Amino acid sequence: xxxxxxxxxxxxxxxxxxxxLEAEARRVAGSVFEIDAVCAPxxxxxxxxxxxxxxxxxxxxxxxxxxxxxTGAVIGAFGDPGLDEARAALRLPVVGLGEAGILxxxxxxxxxxxxxxxxxxxxxxxxxxxxxVADRLAGIAILPTTxxxxxxxxxxxAR
Numbered sequence: 033x034x035x036x037x038x039x040x041x042x043x044x045x046x047x048x049x050x051x052x053l054e055a056e057a058r059r060v061a062g063s064v065f066e067i068d069a070v071c072a073p074x075x076x077x078x079x080x081x082x083x084x085x086x087x088x089x090x091x092x093x094x095x096x097x098x099x100x101x102x103t104g105a106v107i108g109a110f111g112d113p114g115l116d117e118a119r120a121a122l123r124l125p126v127v128g129l130g131e132a133g134i135l136x137x138x139x140x141x142x143x144x145x146x147x148x149x150x151x152x153x154x155x156x157x158x159x160x161x162x163x164x165v166a167d168r169l170a171g172i173a174i175l176p177t178t179x180x181x182x183x184x185x186x187x188x189x190a191r
Contacts, residue, residue, distance in 0.1 A: 039102035040069040041095050043088035043113045044076045044179070053108040069108065070095060078179030079109050080149035089114035096122055110147055111155065130159060138165035146173045 040057055042050040054069035061067060074091035076084055092114030096105050104125045107115050112128030119126050137143035138160075145156055153172050160169045 035064060035066050036103040037101050038065040038067050039096065039099050039105045040067065040108050041092050041105060041114075042069060042071045042108045043074055043092050043111075044079055044109065045071050045074065046077065046179075047071060049108070049179075053106075057106070065104075070099075074113075079111055079113060080179060081151040082111075082155050085111040085113045085152075085155070087113075089117055093117045093121060096124065096126065111152060112159070130156070131163065134160055134163055134165060138163070138168045142168050142170045144170045144173060146175060148175050148177060148179055150174045 038057065038061070040050070040053045042053055050069040050071050054067055057065075057067045057069070072088060072091035072095040074088040076088055079085055079088050088109070088111075092107055096102070096114075096118050099105075102124060105118070105127070107113065107118070107126065107128045110130040110133070112130040115126060115128040115131065118124070134143075134145070137145075147156065153174065156172055157166065157169065160166045
């Protein structure tokens with residue numbers, strides 16, 4: 033019997049980001065899942081604003097709907113574009129990186145979020161509130177780079 037197929041959808045068009053997501057998922061999951069990462073055809077090089085999240089949501093849901101072999105999915109962006117829509121429209125378990133990260137961090141008490149895109153500060157705070165963990169969110173720090181900058185020099189950000 034083949035392992036369940038986990039589909040990771042990168043909501044932007046960066047193949048490099050999709051490759052990172054797939055490599056990390058394979059590293060963590062080993063052979064437990066068949067893992068594939070794809071880019072949703074959002075037309076967006078990066079997702080850095082609430083408008084980008086809304087635009088990418090449509091492409092993410094369409095990508096998931098077109099993948100009948102998937103037994104579960106991960107939306108590979110912290111803004112979780114299309115997460116609520118996918119859960120409502122599809123008969124497939126779907127996890128968002130942002131939601132999962134916030135809930136995991138909050139399970140251990142106070143936490144902070146370090147991210148990209150200053151325009152995403154309020155939506156991230158709103159997500160924490162909707163998840164019932166705003167009282168544990170110590171702060172949101174925005175890195176002084178863009179998604180494109182991170183992709184171009186991932187090692188520099190890690191230092």
